[in-house]
Amino acid sequence: MTTPVTELSDRARGIFRAVVEGYLETGQPVGSRTLAGLGAVQLSPASIRSVMAELETLGLLASPHISAGRLPTDLGLRLFVDGMMRVAEPSFEERATIEARIGSGGPVEDALAATTAALSGLSACAGLVLVPKAELVLRHISFVWLAPDRALAVIVGDDGQVENRVIELMPGTTPSALVEAGNYMSATLAGLSLAEARARLDRQLSADRVALDVAAADLVERGLVVWSEDGDRRPVLIVRGQGRLIDAAAAADLERVRDLLDDLDGKQEVAHLLDSARTGDSTRIFIGAENKLFALSGSSVIARPFRGLDGRVVGVVAVIGPTRLNYARVVPMVDFTAATLARLIG
Structure with missing residues (x-):
């Protein structure tokens, strides 16, 4: 304590x-x-x-x-x-740099990457932004028979993106059931996001309005669940400025820096840590061994969620650096970046 x-x-x-x-x-x-x-x-x-x-x-x-x-x-x-910390608000120049990067135009992901790079440069740490993966909008779905117990589910998005997943089949599923399920999904669920498609399917199953046999209905539901869960596990994590973690002071402790860079390469674990900062309205500060992910590297993370106009959390902006980073300067810088990103995304 x-x-x-x-x-x-x-x-x-x-x-x-x-x-x-x-x-x-x-x-x-x-x-x-x-x-x-x-x-x-x-x-x-x-x-x-x-x-x-x-x-x-x-x-x-x-x-x-x-x-x-x-x-x-x-x-x-x-x-x-x-x-005990006395924070120092970002200077006019620092605020202008962040706002210029965020408002530079182009795709949102490019703006997020530019913002992350700007935050890294200003804080002398690595900058990170975590946002949910852009939700796929369905255009066409089909199932390809692989074996009696497996099929390849192929989904084509509105943007032309094609994704494949191997799914298990319930015993007795026939090739005709695969065709039936694919035709139903393409005709009924096209133009919907995965979340919308699942909601519509749930409503139709509850109302017993799905004109499919049991095997085909199972395929439809299983395919949507697999894609939805997979998308939830793969948020977009943008990392910029890893090189800034290797400064003069770090030269004497290269093993720690190596551990930190390894941590950043394991993006799924870092994304999970940042995702824990999505709850609440305040900035979260993780210091050293308080989080087992950075127990070896002795690093600190300052993270804050940012929201859209509807009040929902859109993503998390953060910096990561050694535990000796300038908290009083970096914390308000992360806060300002989160507020500016909220205006962009909103």
Whole structure:
């Protein structure tokens, strides 16, 4: 459990804040002599060391080496972010850059990619945007016999996109049932999205208005379920700026950076993490080992959902970087980007 800020003395809060801010600025442990020399804390180095030791006992600070200074733990960063951080609103230039990328015209996905790149450049992190995969609108559906227990379902979208899925057949399904199911779907469900097609099919099955035999009706329902579930599992995740994660400070910790880049390559896991930020209206901050996905790489994610005019969540915008990223600057930048994307999508 995180120690509440109010339980720290004024002296401990001041030293803790100075250590965290120094670490976030340099990426290096902060020593007592450094704090005393900067005048950030009006105490002797010995007194500062004593307070640092207390903060270390509370699990808020850690010392990477015996002779080194202290740096904040993930627990300490959580305390700082939730209770002590003073945010800095994006500058006029930063807001103008984000708005220019979002309003650059062209397909929405191009605007999202440009926005992600802009956010990456401004935050010195990798930028991410998660949006649902564009829903397929049905034009033509057919089933091709493969074996007594399997068939290939072929769907053609309004945009000409063709997708194939292998589906299992119920025992006794005949090739004629495949033809019947394909003809029914093409004639009845063309022009509908998958969600609309499933809703119409459910209504017609409930009203017993589907003029199909049992095997063909099962094929129709099974095909729609397979495509719908598959689409739900494949949101569009745009990632830009991975190279920015390899900076001078990261050069001394290349293994951590390698782990982080591996995490980003596993887009399904990253997408699942961002999808968890879709609920609620506020920004979510995942720090280091708080999320098992980034336990090895020691990374942080700042994510915020953005909504359309109807109030529904359209997607999630985020940045990912080392735990020492500038939270006070990046959090409001992500917030502004989400609000600007909401105006575009809406």
